[in-house]
Amino acid sequence: MNKNVALIRRTPGAIVKRNEIAESLVTPVADIYETVDAFVVRLDMPGTSNEKIKLSIDPDRLSIRAAVGTLHKEGTGFLLSEIGQKAYQREFNLGDGIDLDRVEAVYADGVLTITLGKTDAMKSREIRVN
Amino acid sequence: MLVRFDYPRTMNSMLDELFATDVRPTRSVFPAVDITEDEHVFQVLAELPGVKKDDVKVAFENGVLTLSGERKPYQIPDDARILMNEMRTRAFERSFEFGFDVQSDKISAEMSNGLLRISIPKAEQAKARTISVK
Numbered sequence: 001m002n003k004n005v006a007l008i009r010r011t012p013g014a015i016v017k018r019n020e021i022a023e024s025l026v027t028p029v030a031d032i033y034e035t036v037d038a039f040v041v042r043l044d045m046p047g048t049s050n051e052k053i054k055l056s057i058d059p060d061r062l063s064i065r066a067a068v069g070t071l072h073k074e075g076t077g078f079l080l081s082e083i084g085q086k087a088y089q090r091e092f093n094l095g096d097g098i099d100l101d102r103v104e105a106v107y108a109d110g111v112l113t114i115t116l117g118k119t120d121a122m123k124s125r126e127i128r129v130n
Numbered sequence: 131m132l133v134r135f136d137y138p139r140t141m142n143s144m145l146d147e148l149f150a151t152d153v154r155p156t157r158s159v160f161p162a163v164d165i166t167e168d169e170h171v172f173q174v175l176a177e178l179p180g181v182k183k184d185d186v187k188v189a190f191e192n193g194v195l196t197l198s199g200e201r202k203p204y205q206i207p208d209d210a211r212i213l214m215n216e217m218r219t220r221a222f223e224r225s226f227e228f229g230f231d232v233q234s235d236k237i238s239a240e241m242s243n244g245l246l247r248i249s250i251p252k253a254e255q256a257k258a259r260t261i262s263v264k
Contacts, residue, residue: 031217071164
């Protein structure tokens with residue numbers, strides 16, 4: 001197999017200090033699936049933490065925002081910078097059928113999982129063919 | 131296993147509205163990596179959301195650091211219906227050649243919050259030194 005190896009070395013001008021990199025807003029990748037009694041939204045958000053995640057939900061909209069903050073120590077020089085300084089932000093429209101009192105969120109392994117419970121009316125709308 | 135979900139997809143009108151989202155994420159190389167250095171150490175930081183510690187391999191050989199592993203699918207109920215599928219389960223491998231002398235026997239790695247952090251201490255002769263003028 002021909003491996004693609006990136007050579008890491010110092011080239012003039014390649015080393016940037018952390019404070020020269022501007023923070024950008026990133027739309028996290030998401031999966032959504034539906035079960036009998038809930039909708040589950042999963043978002044890839046590596047590098048944040050419970051305290052930095054801000055979730056808001058109203059009958060129309062689910063909003064997710066999370067800061068990542070500083071990933072590197074002060075005074076380090078970059079030899080490769082692909083991650084950048086960023087914050088995550090994404091919004092989803094919601095329709096009828098979400099029980100706002102049954103919303104739970106768990107952050108693990110860099111993935112935020114939000115479970116939105118369905119209302120009883122929404123559950124009964126399901127017609128399963130067996 | 132997840133199936134690809136083509137967006138937008140016509141379901142009943144309520145579900146079309148549900149979870150509609152204007153902004154689509156951009157895809158990039160996986161995993162994204164930062165490499166930094168200070169006086170004593172190179173730090174390699176890789177974004178590996180949804181990847182378990184046991185599914186990651188870190189190797190250093192002949193000056194080349196290789197991160198490899200697999201993002202495996204997560205469990206969902208058998209009767210679940212996929213509404214959106216942007217996450218990719220896949221094997222990954224990235225290699226970086228360090229053109230510096232390092233202490234390869236003292237490399238350490240840890241994972242937390244979907245970030246893999248690898249520390250590669252510099253060899254003494256690779257550290258920048260201040261030479262005092264006599």
